[in-house]
Amino acid sequence: MPTSVNVAVIYYSSTGTVAAIARAIAKDAENAGAQVRLRRAAELAPQAAIDSNPAWAANAEATADIPEVSPDDMLWADAVILGTPTRFGNVTAQLKQFLDTLGGLWQAGKLADKVYSGFTSTSTAHGGQESTLLALYNTVHHFGGILVAPGYTDPSKFVDGNPYGTSHVAGQGDIPVGEQTLTAARVQAERVVKFTRALKAGLAAEN
Numbered sequence: 001m002p003t004s005v006n007v008a009v010i011y012y013s014s015t016g017t018v019a020a021i022a023r024a025i026a027k028d029a030e031n032a033g034a035q036v037r038l039r040r041a042a043e044l045a046p047q048a049a050i051d052s053n054p055a056w057a058a059n060a061e062a063t064a065d066i067p068e069v070s071p072d073d074m075l076w077a078d079a080v081i082l083g084t085p086t087r088f089g090n091v092t093a094q095l096k097q098f099l100d101t102l103g104g105l106w107q108a109g110k111l112a113d114k115v116y117s118g119f120t121s122t123s124t125a126h127g128g129q130e131s132t133l134l135a136l137y138n139t140v141h142h143f144g145g146i147l148v149a150p151g152y153t154d155p156s157k158f159v160d161g162n163p164y165g166t167s168h169v170a171g172q173g174d175i176p177v178g179e180q181t182l183t184a185a186r187v188q189a190e191r192v193v194k195f196t197r198a199l200k201a202g203l204a205a206e207n
Contacts, residue, residue, distance in 0.1 A: 011083030112144030
């Protein structure tokens, strides 16, 4: 029997693009044989701001059934795939706020030796996809995590062009997640499951 793998897909999404990628990655990880928890970061914006944007309000309603992330999801996971849209080339406050609550687990060494990876979305092609993922990965290094990025390990990566993680250009929300992004999501999810399984089996054999 193959080694069991627990994957937590944890994301923040305002208008739904990153939520769509998160659902795809979760499904692809399940198809690769992992147990998956799909979790969303808690919203920090005031309700008035959400209501002022129809797409934001619609996404909040559409994803209300997805549980909010908790530290227990980090403990459960062998691999964590984190998703965030860019905010001025950086991680959203909502996802960062959750990560910032994990100091106790970090101090106890509970976040180390897990696999981590990330995905993002921007309005424009040069709107901060790489800088957002690199900023996200700073936290992974402090955790003592094992970063598994897609790299250029599949021919499709020379099409989407992002070795750091799955990314999507959404325009003003008028460019839906399409085949190129879905392919990138699948490649990333399968790679994360593959190397998490190998790492977990190897550590078990050592012990």
